[in-house]
Amino acid sequence: MQPSDTDIELKMLVEAIYLKYSYDFRDYTGASQKRRVLHALREMGCDSISALQARIMHEPAAFSELLQYLTIPVTSMFRDPTYFKALREHVVPVLRTYPSLKVWIAGCSTGEEVVSMAILLKEEGLLERTMIYATDINPRSLEKARKGVFPLDAMREYTANYQLAGGSRSFSDYYTAAYNAALFDKSLCDNVTFADHSLATDAVFAETHLISCRNVMIYFKKKLQERAFGLFHESLCHRGFLGLGSKESIDFSSYAPNFEPVMKRDRLFRKR
Amino acid sequence: MNREQIKAALTGRGIEAVVIGASAGGVGALLHLLPGLPAGYGRPVVALLHLPENRHSQLADVFQQRMSLPVREAADKEPVSSGTLYFAGSGYHLSVEQDRTFSLSCEAPWHFARPSIDFLMESAADAYGPRLLGILLTGANNDGAAGMAAIGAAGGLTVVQDPDEAEVATMPREAIKLRAPDLVLPLKDIHTLLLMLENI
Numbered sequence: 001m002q003p004s005d006t007d008i009e010l011k012m013l014v015e016a017i018y019l020k021y022s023y024d025f026r027d028y029t030g031a032s033q034k035r036r037v038l039h040a041l042r043e044m045g046c047d048s049i050s051a052l053q054a055r056i057m058h059e060p061a062a063f064s065e066l067l068q069y070l071t072i073p074v075t076s077m078f079r080d081p082t083y084f085k086a087l088r089e090h091v092v093p094v095l096r097t098y099p100s101l102k103v104w105i106a107g108c109s110t111g112e113e114v115v116s117m118a119i120l121l122k123e124e125g126l127l128e129r130t131m132i133y134a135t136d137i138n139p140r141s142l143e144k145a146r147k148g149v150f151p152l153d154a155m156r157e158y159t160a161n162y163q164l165a166g167g168s169r170s171f172s173d174y175y176t177a178a179y180n181a182a183l184f185d186k187s188l189c190d191n192v193t194f195a196d197h198s199l200a201t202d203a204v205f206a207e208t209h210l211i212s213c214r215n216v217m218i219y220f221k222k223k224l225q226e227r228a229f230g231l232f233h234e235s236l237c238h239r240g241f242l243g244l245g246s247k248e249s250i251d252f253s254s255y256a257p258n259f260e261p262v263m264k265r266d267r268l269f270r271k272r
Numbered sequence: 273m274n275r276e277q278i279k280a281a282l283t284g285r286g287i288e289a290v291v292i293g294a295s296a297g298g299v300g301a302l303l304h305l306l307p308g309l310p311a312g313y314g315r316p317v318v319a320l321l322h323l324p325e326n327r328h329s330q331l332a333d334v335f336q337q338r339m340s341l342p343v344r345e346a347a348d349k350e351p352v353s354s355g356t357l358y359f360a361g362s363g364y365h366l367s368v369e370q371d372r373t374f375s376l377s378c379e380a381p382w383h384f385a386r387p388s389i390d391f392l393m394e395s396a397a398d399a400y401g402p403r404l405l406g407i408l409l410t411g412a413n414n415d416g417a418a419g420m421a422a423i424g425a426a427g428g429l430t431v432v433q434d435p436d437e438a439e440v441a442t443m444p445r446e447a448i449k450l451r452a453p454d455l456v457l458p459l460k461d462i463h464t465l466l467l468m469l470e471n472i
Contacts, residue, residue, distance in 0.1 A: 004398075007370075007398075029367075029369060029375040029377075030369050030370055030375075031367035031368065031369055031375055031377075031391075031394075031395035031398070032365070032367060032375065032377035032379065034398075035379065035391065035394075036379065072377070072378055072379060074378045074379065074380055215378050217348075218348050218364070218375065218376045218377060218378070219377065222349065225349075246363075247347070247348055247361060247363075247364055247376050248348060249347070249348070252349055
C-alpha cells in the first residue's frame, strides 16, 4: 500500500527528533505512536505533523512538550499485584544470599514502580543493602519521580494492590497525606539513583541482580527490543532476574534461549 | 435483507480481515455471531469486547469450546493470521500495525475503555485500507463510532448491528449517526455475511 501523507510526515518527524535532539523513536511501534502524535497536534494547536516538526525544530520548549506525549506516563503502584507477590516468593529468597544488591528499574516513568519496589525490599529487609537505578528518557517524569509525591486519590487503589501483592502492613504508614497529595517516606529512596537513560541509544552502566522493565517493550519494534534485551542480558549478573510487563515476553527474541521462565504467568525470567 | 443484497455488498471488495467491536450485551451477541465459522476460515477475525480492567479474560477459552477454528488472545508482536479468532485482552489497547502484526499499548483509557474499539479499528483501517470489514455490535458507549468511520473513510466495508435488535442500542446508534455504514443488519444476517465472505 502507498504510504499516506500522515505516515510520511510521521517518519520525517521522528527522524528530525533524532537528528536534532538525539531521542530515538525511530523503532517504536507505529500505531500507538501515530495516535500520540496526532493527539499532541491537537493539544499543541498545530494543523499538521509537518507544522509540528517545524515548531520543534525551532523551539526546544515545544519539543519538551511533545516528549510528554511521546512517552506513556501511565503507571501505578504494585500494578499487577501478582508480579510483586512472585518477586517476594521466588526472587527475594535468592537476593537474600547476596551481601549487596543492584536493581535496575528501566522505564521508571513517574516513580510508582520505584516506590513499590523499595517498599517490597524494605519489608524483606533488603532495602539497606540495595542500590536501585531508576531510569527513564523523560526528564519531567524523572523530576516527578524524585519528588515522591503522588495523587492522594490513587491511594485506595494502591492500597488494594499492595495487599494483593502480599503486603502485610498498613500501606498508609509509608506516606503522609497533605493537600490531596501523598508524600512518600523519603528514606525509601535513600539508595535510589534516578537517571536519564535510553534503551535505544545508551549502553549498560552497571552489573545488576534484578531488572524490572514493565510495559516498555510493547512500544518497541523487534529490532529495538533486541537491543534492549541485549542490554539487560549484558547487565544482569550470572543467574540474575528479569521482570517484564504482564503481556510482554522474551519468547520471540533471539535472547529467549539465554533466559528461563521463573513464573511464566507473572513474566519473571532468570538468566541461564 | 436477503442473500443477494449481502452478496452485492461483498462483491469485488477482496476483504482480507474482519474486526468486531462490542460492549454491553456483547458476549451474547458474539455467541450468536461467531460459532459456526468453519475451521480454515479464510481471514483473521479480531474481536474486541469491553472488559473490566485487571481481570484475566476468559473469552478465548469460552469461545474455543464452541468453535473449530483456533481462538486466542492477541499477543504483542504476533502476526495476524488467517483462520484464527483473536480476542483483545483486558487492560491494554490492541492495535494492528502496518506490517500486520498486533501491538499492545497502555495509553489512558479512551471513552472509559481500555482496550478501545476506536483504537483497534483505526489502526486496522491503516493496515488493511479498503480490504477490511468492520462490524459494530451492541453497547452502551460511544467507543467504536470513530473507528467505524475510519474504516469507512479508508474504503472498507462497515456493518452495524440493527439498533432495534441490539441489547443496548447506544453504540450502534452513535456509529450510524457519525457516518452511515454500508449495512445495518440483525445478527443472523451478519453471521450469513461472514459465511458468504468465504465464497465470494
